[in-house]
Amino acid sequence: MSIQDRLAYLLQQAVSHTATADELQELSDLIQADDTGHTAQLAEMLLRKELPGEAADYDETYWNQVAANILAADRPVERVVPMRPQYRRAWLAAAVVSGVLLLAGGAYRLMQKPAPVPLATVTPKPANDVAPGSNKAVLILADGTQVPLDSAINGTLAQQGNTKISRQGAGQLTYTYNGASHDALTMQYNTLRTPRGGQFQVTLPDGTHVWLNAESTLKYPVSFNGRNRQVELNGEAYFEVAANAHQPFRVMVPTRTDNGKDSLEIAVLGTHFNVMAYDNEQQIKTTLLEGAVRVSSNGNSKRLQPGEGIALNKSNSTLSAPASVNTEEAVAWKNGFIQLEGNDIASAMRLIARWYDVEVIYKAPVSAHFRGIIPRNVPVSQVLKMMELTGEVHFEIKGKQLIVSP
Template structure:
């Protein structure tokens, strides 16, 4: 039996409420060891597929028991059955947290949020959303072709979208764009632009095989064929890159930080995240795998896996950071809002971009947050979890979020 088949079996056992303690522990260990090749989001989707038929109604007692059994199976000496336990910091994808989070996320009732610096994990029952709730973002983007034609990707069906020289542009599935280059192309370079609105995200595979995940309110400009000595793209906003290796043709990201200033990230083949929003004070590059060089003016920083670089947009100083939280940097790509000691302003900027809302403060709020919230739920559920800290209150008025102490 393959690992994938074993995973499907274990997920089925959980969905049918038939999993033994040993099977719960095995599921937990498989996810934590990343042996399955599945991301946390993919495992959640497996659970969502199986759960409706097996558990049509939410059973709070049952899910509480499942959570306790998984926690007990993962750490029997530290986590007694039936007790709510604190999340352990700096291990966001630990086996127990993943297993419990995925199981209860799939039933729509589990959220992790803890007050800075530490508080218990919270499991709550989902309540009806208010009438003026705001839906989460989704796969929304506009593709701008070289001739200026705009293609709204969220309302366009799958299939071939355009032919640009020797490069074919297709939409293989919802939320995905694919460029297929036929051999070594020559001639004039054509540029396309992929633009996501607030509340949008999209994934594109570039002509060289590089995969890019574009977050909300972001723009990526790139050629339809990489004919030169380098592979150069231009980014504004946030994106996660998995660069196709090509030592003879370095990949470079020109990061726009203002109308006149920019930063450059140069790589050969690696995985990294860049966050460069106009409303953020810092431009952050986080390296998950490989090596990159970040440059701004005369400043240059070489990053290794697990390191990050930040560019201060006030004085344009470039700083290197060791042992950064890579999971926090790419949480958005994996379907989560992850808060690591964020103050209310930085947390609300994340929420405003994804839910396309305006944030209004009635008074200063000193709250800080740490935890993980799925971003595929209405905004009322996110705000409810943040209110559990007791330091902040929210009111939804149309597309406005009113924040008060």
């Protein structure tokens, strides 16, 4: 049996829901073994025949498992992101054609155009590339001492009063309050700061778990006393707040709006939510996944239910009404993905600049919108390659600069 016949058989097995795990592995291996890209091109041509139109009878659970099985050949899958029906065909075609399944570890929901994009639009891998971000941050202690966490060894880093600060494996900082009584240091503050190209997690003294995205700062006390548990955020973070009905948890977001007003407060008891509050973004967005939160700004207060989001517009200091949102899109970064869904070119490039620590330069005005998510543990060239599949934008990498042109 020729490679073409075998490839046709494997693709047919996949689209007919009869492929075994071994056959899905073989499909991935066939594409991976060919450095010329000819096998990927052949697969794309065969897919056009196997999927002549927008199929409407796909089983979402099945296709999630297809993604998991194929990706398992390259790396463990911690989470399979559900695919929307209108993206499933585009996901499989684009993933095979671009080689993302083997080079990038998988692109789940990808591209908005129904027809497969010709291979000629895919940019070759550049001679120079930029590595993705990693687990790195700086811990600033109450006395101003700075501890680089990317190079810190595991174990106890510092002891402040009755609170022990330790590093538990890569990318994880833990505060443990061991005292039954308050001490003089309990209201002193620590700051966790991630640079561009960095991320980190911290378990606060009350057990609240926080994921901190790139170029973000979280300020918090070394132990929580008083009526509230209050932290201060600049950037983006995902919170899993430890429940305590007697001590509400508050996230303060100092922000400078166009008219000078500068406060946003998120109050919770115990819940899971995401806050995006970068200085160079026009909106501060809060997304609730579980529980309930109240978002307040300059005397205006609104309550969110799970699955809802709210935004503070910096240009006019107005707080939007709570609205249903796609929560998986809001926390894609926390789950290891670059979220492009619905972003214009400017928003997407700000996101990429933060994670890859690059400077973005526009050669000319560009108008492009994207859909889908891409693993963010891959070199920047792989992300740009997928964005170029729209045919609306092109990129050039020069050291730490990304040149953007129509």
